[in-house]
Amino acid sequence: MPQLEVDGAALTYDDEGPRDSDAVPLVLIHGWTANRHRWDHQTAHFTETRRVIRLDLRGHGESSGAGARTIEALAEDVLALLDHLKVDRFVPVGHSMGGMIAQTIALAHPERVERMVLVNSIGRMTYSRGRGLLMGVSTLVPFKLFVAANIQRAFAPGYPREQVRAYIKASADTPREVVMTVYGAMRAFDVLDRVGEIRTPTLLVHGYHDIQLPVAQMLRMARAYPDAVVRIIDAGHELPVEKPVELTSALDRFLTHQDPKPQHG
Secondary structure: OOEEEEOOEEEEEEEEOOOOOOOOOEEEEOOOOOOHHHHHHHHHHHOOOOOEEEEOOOOOOOOOOOOOOOHHHHHHHHHHHHHHOOOOOEEEEEEOHHHHHHHHHHHHOHHHEOOEEEEOOOOEOOOOHHHHHHHHOOOOOOHHHHHHHHHHOOOOOOOOHHHHHHHHHHHHOOOHHHHHHHHHHHHHOEOOOOHHHOOOOEEEEEEOOOOOOOHHHHHHHHOOOOOEEEEEEOOOOOHHHHOHHHHHHHHHHHHOOOOOOOOOO
16 A cells, blocks of 8 residues: 655555546545544445545554644644645545544635535534543553443444444554544544634534434534535444445535535524
């Protein structure tokens, strides 16, 4: 797999699909402790008609590097890769933390963002009492237990247990320093009061059963977006793998302008 050296990290990425397509390239950005393969279904679908770029963020998957201390640093990595590939305008599609990165890019470089898709993502992390307690003791419990507790609750009830266990193992293989440092970056992320500045058409697609980043928090954010379409899917936090067909269909409709304009008020 190709890699790009960026600020002490080797970023592994895929760059697939036709270069001569009129469609703006998609840039798929995964979430915390995940990797670019979260997007396998969407990649297989969209590379038939457009260029699709996806990467393992630093310290995740097949990319090396220490954990990023800010979401802005991760956004800079994504932009460095796109500059290397000579991609100017694009559509960022971000899942969870990847959506935080997408919003950061849209705020800093609106001229480069054609459209934007946020999957199970929000502008500010707020916590239930139970979530706050888990976070408070996160540095005290064994690392694998911390990861398992977070990943287990990311899936909606009824998702196959053996698949959940596989995702827990993959997440626990991410270096502890990366997991905890990036976790702190997510906790510090806050653009909720600025999302009204994002003028690009945006799709907010969320799992109804998401207890990591509850749908109510996304809807609070959606009210501030000037041009947003909202889709709620019967899934948990891991939409790209829980309901890949439904998510891909929602993306397809949005990217081909088949969604109606949102109604405000």
